[in-house]
Amino acid sequence: MRRLHPFTLLAIAGALPALAWTLPAPWGGLATAVLAFALTLTPGASPRLPVFRTALVTAAPFWVFLLLLHDVASTVAIGLRITTMVASFVWLMAALAPSRLVEAMVAAGWGASVAYLFAATLSAVPLLRARARRIVDAQRCRGLSPRGGVASRLRALRALALPLVLSALHEVDERALALETRGLVPGVRRTPLAPPPDSALQRIGRWGLVTVCAAALVWRVTWSG
Amino acid sequence: MSIRLLALIPVAAAISLALSAAVEAVALPLFLDTTGTILATALAGPGVGIATGVVTSAVNSLRNPTFWPFVVVQIIVALYAWIAARAGLFRGLRTAVPAGLGLGVIASITSTPISYVVFGCSTTSGIALATAVGKALGLSPLGACFFGSFVSDFGDKAVTFALVTSVLHALPRRTAARFPWALRAIGAS
Structure with missing residues (x-):
């Protein structure tokens, strides 16, 4: 699975939830949920069992909330759809490296700045989270108590929050300078160094998934009510 | 779009996603997941704010896909923050907090149909519990769903606006002047 083109992985992960919401409940949702969980056990989504378990653990709270709010039939119908969505995306995250997606986007003619936005955010989040934890520890050492009343x-x-946000904003100029130095000008097309391989079969498969989703929607609206 | 504004978008999106660590430390029922969107809009206008909101939702969806349908809320937040910045509502907490409360109402009106139709109001534990309370109070299913969204959004957006106002005022004037909207948002130009 990991060898598939990033757009093919995205198409599969997008088509399953789309079909779960389009096909009649509960059987449509059940079929797509089973398919999504089967994907989490495929060789590409390694390590397999943790991916399956993550999908299961992420989806479980929704069933509890739904049971709290709805009858059993509605819980099953909505729960299977949400489970499909969760399992598909958990699988996608395990099978798709963000760097491959960026390369594929650039190869497909997307602006380098769009690819940069996603890649830079993905890399900045763990850095800022780690910095936030350091600030929490530092402020506690200085006597800050995060307990007491709401005020x-x-x-x-x-x-x-203030030191975190201000320090992040001060980095904007450094990042802008780095981008200028590397010649990233909005609107200019770049050539990727190692674009992920694509094939006619995969392109047909992606369009096939789009067609199936559109056909299911038309069928549901016109014939199934 | 200038390189500086392009560099601002991922930083602002990452701020929204990293603030959860600070929220966890103080154990308050807040999300603050629109902080970057509001901040980017107040600094650089609606285009940068909307881009920040979309990137925030997209990246957050990789962690939890249920965030993606709420991308519409991020766009509404950016547009509202732009109006607030134009009106100079970030000039102090006395104007920012009421503006944030107004955004809380608008955000819950926007998110309720999505939460109701797509997730049956089961998006987070807090919203599900507040919706259950709404049902116990005799509200209709949609009314209870709005109640759940309102309870979670109302205070969150007020705190977010107050935080962004604090940041804008704490920024050195030379740094603020590098962004096209920052000084106007705090009523300094």
């Missing part, structure tokens, strides 16, 4: 907690939140 006291809000003051603590300000003391934790």
Whole structure:
């Protein structure tokens, strides 16, 4: 599965939830949920069992919330759709490296700036989270108490969030300088160094999935009500 | 779009996603997941704000796909923040907090149909519990769903607006002046 083109992986992960919401409940949702969980056990989604378990653990709370709010029939119908969506995306995250997606987007003619937005955000989030944790530890060392009443907690939140946001904003100029140095000008097309291989079969498969989703929607609207 | 504004978008999106660590530390029922969108809009206008909102939703969806349908809310938030910035509502907490409360109402009106139709109001534990309370109070299913969204959004957006206002005022003037909307948003130009 990992060898598939990133757009093919995206098409599969997008088509399953689309079909889950389009096909009649509960059988449509059940079929797509089974398919999505089967994907989490495919060799590409390694390590296999943790991917399956992550999908299961992520989807489980929704069933609890749904049971709290709805009858059993509605819970099953909505739960299977949400489960399909969760399992498909968990599988996608395990099978698709963000760097491959960026290369594929650039190869397909997307602007380098669009690809940069996603790649830069993905790499910045763990860095800022780690910095946020360091700021929490540092402020605690200085005597900041994140407990007490709401007003006291809000003051603590300000003391934790402000250094994080300000330090991140000060990085904008450094990042802009780095981008200019590397010649990233919005609107200019770049050539990827190692574009993921694509094939006619995969392109047909992607269009096939789009056609199946569109056909299911038309069938549901016109014949099935 | 200038290179500086392009560089601002991923930073602002990452701020939205990283603030959860600070929220966890103080154990408040807040998301603050629109902070980057509002901040980017107040600094650089609606185009950058909307782009930040879309990127935030897309990247957040990789962690939890249920966030993606709510991308519409991020766009509405950016447009609202733009109006607030034009009106200079970030000039102090006295104007920012009421503006944030207004956004809380608009955000819950926007998110309720999505939450109701797509997820049966089961998006997070807090929203599900608040929706259950709404049902117990005798509200209709859609009314209870709005109640759940309202309870979670109302205070969250007020705190977010207050936080963004604090950031804008804490920014050195020289840094703020590098962004096209920052000084106008705080009523300094």
